[in-house]
Amino acid sequence: MSGYELVVGLEIHAQLVTKTKAFCRCANRYGAEPNTLVCPVCLGTPGALPVFNREVVAQATRLAIALGADIHLHSRFDRKNYFYPDLPKGYQISQFDHPFSTGGHLSFIVNGSTKSINITRAHLEEDAGKSMHLADGSTIVDLNRCGVPLIEIVSEPEFRAAEEAGAYLSAMRELLRFIGVCDGNMDEGSLRCDANVSVRKIGEPEFRERCEMKNLNSIRSVERAIAAETKRQIAIYEQGGVIHRQTLQWNEQEERLIPMRVKEGSDDYRYFPEPDLPELRITQAFVDDIRASMPMLPEQLREKYSTTYKLNREAVYYLAIDIRISGYTDTLIETGSTAQSAAKWVMGPVTRSLNERGWSFDEFSRRVPAATLSGLIQKTDRGDITLGQANAVFKALIVKPEKSPDEIVAELGIEVMRDEVKLGAIISEIVSEHPEELAKFREGKTKMVGFFMGLVMQATKGQADAQLAKNVLMELLEAKE
Amino acid sequence: MLRRIPSPAAIRQSPRRLPDIVGQSLASARELSSLGAFVSLLDARAHQQAQSVVSRIESGEQLPLGGYIVAVKDNIAIKDAPLTCGSKILDFHQSTFSATVIERLEEAGAVIIGKTNLDEFAMGSSTENSALGIALNPFDPDRVPGGSSGGSAVAVAAGICHASLGSETGGSVRQPAAFCGICGLKPTYGRVSRYGLVAFGSSLDQVSPFAKTCAEVYDVIRVISGSDQRDATSSAAPVPDSACLEPFSGKLRIGLVKDFLEHEALEPDVRIAMNDTISALKKAGHELVEVELPNAKYSIPVYYIVATAEASSNLARFDGVRYGYRHRDVTDLASVYDLTREAGFGKEVRRRIMMGTYVLSAGYYDAYYTTALKVRRIIADELVNALKYVDVLLTPTTPSTAFKIGEKIDDPVSMYLSDIFTVPANLAGVPALSVPWSLDSKGLPIGIQLMAPHFTEEKLLSIGAAIELLRPEGK
Known part of the structure; x- marks a missing residue:
């Protein structure tokens, strides 16, 4: 090159x-x-x-x-x-x-x-x-x-x-x-691409003769075919040859x-x-009516997600890739969930359930309307239930779409452990059983907090109020210094 | 000329006679088969429709075309009937659907007895370019009936049916109407749906009716006019709604196209007939004024560029791949096209496909096609403008009366010139009517042409009906 x-x-x-x-x-x-x-x-x-x-x-x-x-x-x-x-x-x-x-x-x-x-x-x-x-x-x-x-x-x-x-x-x-203008299925030919390719010396003002690549039926093919054609043309020029305009077919x-x-x-x-x-x-x-009926475009959505909602880049791209996903997320937020939690839920449990069950997003949102999930998210964020419990409720919810989150909470007999004394006893026992990890924490490895919290949740079968447990844990970790 | 069947009005008086009269009509079509008017007769369909019309009339339905027996040019589709376009390339082709005009005719009570002969794909002015044999002029069997809708003109002139449908691209109804002594109307472009009419020059083509009188032409045009969801070029302009045509009773201002009346190609007998017409109109108190159409002389070259360009594309579908004729010796794809189209199309059609392909080719496009479109616009504006100051323009329909079979077939340019007075109306899209006036010294019919503003078919025909009343005795 x-x-x-x-x-x-x-x-x-x-x-x-x-x-x-x-x-x-x-x-x-x-x-x-x-x-x-x-x-x-x-x-x-x-x-x-x-x-x-x-x-x-x-x-x-x-x-x-x-x-x-x-x-x-x-x-x-x-x-x-x-x-x-x-x-x-x-x-x-x-x-x-x-x-x-x-x-x-x-x-x-x-x-x-x-x-x-x-x-x-x-x-x-x-x-x-x-x-x-x-x-x-x-x-x-x-x-x-x-x-x-x-x-x-x-x-x-x-x-x-x-x-x-x-x-x-x-x-x-x-x-x-x-x-919704095209389904974009390149395998079925609903989206097809031809490329006109030429090369020139850097700095040359004019374009040289080009060749047309046809039948580029995947994004990979587009890249491969252009790379191959570039190599071919440069080789010909390097040998003093001339490119004649022609049409080439890419054999995938x-x-x-x-x-x-x-x-x-x-x-x-x-x-x-x-x-x-x-x-x-x-x-x-006619044009104005259509403009008014159009959704926010991916570029605008990404702007909204990053500037207004302060979501991280991964979330911004993930949520703006499909109008159903962005629409669902927006409804979660409009019905009271925070943008951070909405993004976390859509990218986490929701996406996992789609992958596990092979559902389309439409099918998922029919089963679990955004307003329902939003209720569960807010319940979790308020600390009414723990994240672990929320996941259990979610799993039940997707197979029993006729139930509300509250009904499932009652059905599963979920409650949150908020007894500070009881939690204190469990946590101090855990801390004392792990002196090495405690030492590491004291050397500055704050990551160890996660390790201890995991043990706390294990010991309480996920029923501990996470915020309360964390407060108690921190007190114990820092107090004995 | 004699009618071989009772008039539609007479049939409506005693509708039960209709099936017998349809039988009579079909019998006379067979008896007169030497005229070459028909390429297929639709006995079963005609009898079935006759029965249905009888019961509809008896149940009290008012059918605008009740009692009408009609024939249809064989470039208009009728479901399950052959559609040859006078070409070998459509051998054994049956239509899978009916043209909108066919649906409208039958709904209005007309009985269609058959498909009529034509110049192949409507390309010609004599009905000599038909792969299915020539048609003869009923006034003189050594002469052509005109074309391309020759068969439809002959079917009416010979009294086999009351009315017929032809198609116009550059005069293909008015010219045979003049040659056969009947009326022919080219409607405004967009007035009648083209759905089911096999395209020749799509921006010029219109389905166009023939009948012996303007009143009968009116009955047909009233039924077939109007917008059609299946033809994007059909117009939503209001359709004539008077139940029947009355001859125009007021005083008219009539424009005479000077260049046409003094045209060098005009035969003396036609010139005399025009002068007669003018005198009769003056005598009846109408005002005659001279009108100039200085660019109308370019109509023929413009027409043969635009029409052949469109034809070269319209006829590309006849390729031997899906329907119709395929040459038996094909070996590969190129030979499917080459051999099939070479052997399937006649000489005139091949000539026009080549002309049309040429004028659209890179390097020639602007000189021919682009220029022709510009000149077409100038000719159209000139004509439309002239029609603002007069009720109608009066010209001869053709420079001569019917010519001899074989006389012009090897001289395409002379053949093309038989359309010089009719083509401007197609280029401008305005309606134009040919009405028979008198006979020449050889006993051949002479037609006069009236052109009118867009969408004024009813007034145009009523003026034609008034002129019918002024005709010399003995016609």
Whole structure:
């Protein structure tokens, strides 16, 4: 890489989450039997015509708002003409010189610092079908995907490292999911990425010839493919060679780039305005309504969590990654839990229970509404029950969603040991049985407090009032000095 | 010309006769098969619909097209019926759905007896470009009926049915209407849903009716007009709602397009007929004024750029992959496309796909396509503007009467010029009507064209009906 600089721009294709396809009423859904989600419109049957789906426009508007892009109240559809068996009309309805939005940016963290990439444009188009090439050389086609709405997000060529491209794609996926515009499942092809890669000598003002990488179906692939292509181009330049523009396909299994068959007659798509659809016109009021209905975006949430709630960085990122998690946490706080406790509970017991039981967050929050958990958190914070007891109550709560925390406390016969004399006796016995640890504490190892507290909780079966026990313990540890 | 079947009004008087009359209509279509008007007859569908219409009328329903027997150009989809577009490439293709206009016709009580012949994919002006054989002009079987909706014009002119649907892109209904001595209306762009009409030039195409009189054209257009959720280019403008058409009774200001009346291609007999028309209108007390459309002369080149550009894309779907014809010798993907499209499309269609592909190609796009769009806008503005000062513009429909079969088929430019007076209305999207006026010295019909402002079909037809009353005797 010595002396060379990488120049990369990404094109992200995101399938929009909508009930129906972009221009017909077929369901927009992955995984159905091949060629079952089709109709005359998406099959290109003679005489059929496309019509707009309003929800597509709403989704594009959400994304444009989230990226801070300029939304064009008037945009236009064009036909991109080419022949392929998975393109039944012989053209794709897309947007060429009047895209839905231009500009905007996306910020993300890479190697510990924040980077922001400018976005060139985002335009709407329809997806093509899926060709599957069989071992015997024949090709079969599934047209279920024909007409699925896509938004293509084109970045400026501002990436200077493969990890930056990976981090950007990851942040874009997070954003798309957060605002519910795309499910982001790269395995299912609902989010796809192409990269335009070139290299140049550091300090060179002009870009050199670029090559396009296709089929980058994971964040890892994006990074690997760009790294491989960088190496290839530098090697060619170092040997005095020239880069010719070409399209390469990333083979994920073999981790290598394979040049794609050169398309006959170059890429002249003969774009022209789609005569079957009038100009797409939206009103400022439509945009404003959508803006008002949008949740706080991850970037804004992180700001709120770190500045207003003073949460640590791990918590800030964890809570802002999914709209369901942030929404649940916000409700915990709104119903009286402290931000610190809410974060601790969501990241701890709640997440553990999701992992253990394989629940989605939606399923969890149906079982344990935020208001219920908030009650338990506050009970714990007030010291009505200990943390250990609270965990027991929580575990019972998730399997008995019809009960309230109070009912479970009663059911489990939980009570808190607040008898100072009794606690004092137990604790002083523990301290005297561990002279070595006591000595360490006195040498300044304050961590030993945790060790002693653990023993106290063990001895009291988790029923000791933690604050009271700690006070008593500290008195004993320090008094005998 | 003779009617071979009673009028719709007569049928409505005794609706039980309808099934027999439908039978008569189908029989005469077979008897006159040498005219080449029909490419398929839909006996079962027609008889079933006739029964349904009888019971609906008897149960007291008012059906706006009760008693109407109609034919439909074979580029309009009817569910479970063949749809050939006059092309080999749609061999054995059956529609899986019906066009909106078909649903509206049948709902209104019309009985559809069959699909009519056309120039392949509506590309032509003579119905000679059909893979299913040519159609003949009923006035002279050595002559063409015009095109591309020739079969639909012949079916009405020969008295087989009351009305028919054709489609217009550049005059494909008005020109055959003029050649066959009947009325043909190209509605305002967006007036009638295109859903189910196989696209040729999508920004120009409109489903367009034929009938013997303006009143009958009105009955049909009233039913098929109106917005359609399945066609984003259909208009929500109010639909004509008078129960029947009355001839226009007031005084009119009529614009005469000077360049058209003095056009070098105009045949003397057509010129004489135009002068007759003008005298008759003056005599009836209407005001005639001269109007200039200086850029209308660019209509044909503009039309053949815009229409072929759109056609090259619209016809890409006929690729031998999913439906219709596929060449038997295909070996790989490229040969599926090359052999199928080479053998499946006729010469004129291939010519237009090549022209359209060329004008959209990188390096030529701006010189042709972009320029054509700009000139289209100028021509349209000019026409719309002229229509602000007059009720209608009057021109001949065609420069000549029906020409001989084979006369122009090897001279595409001369064929294209038969549309010089009709194309401007398509470019501007305004409605235009051809009404038969008289016969030329050879006994062939001459049509006059009226153009009107957007969405004024009812007034346009009522003016046409008034002109029908001024026609010389013996027509």
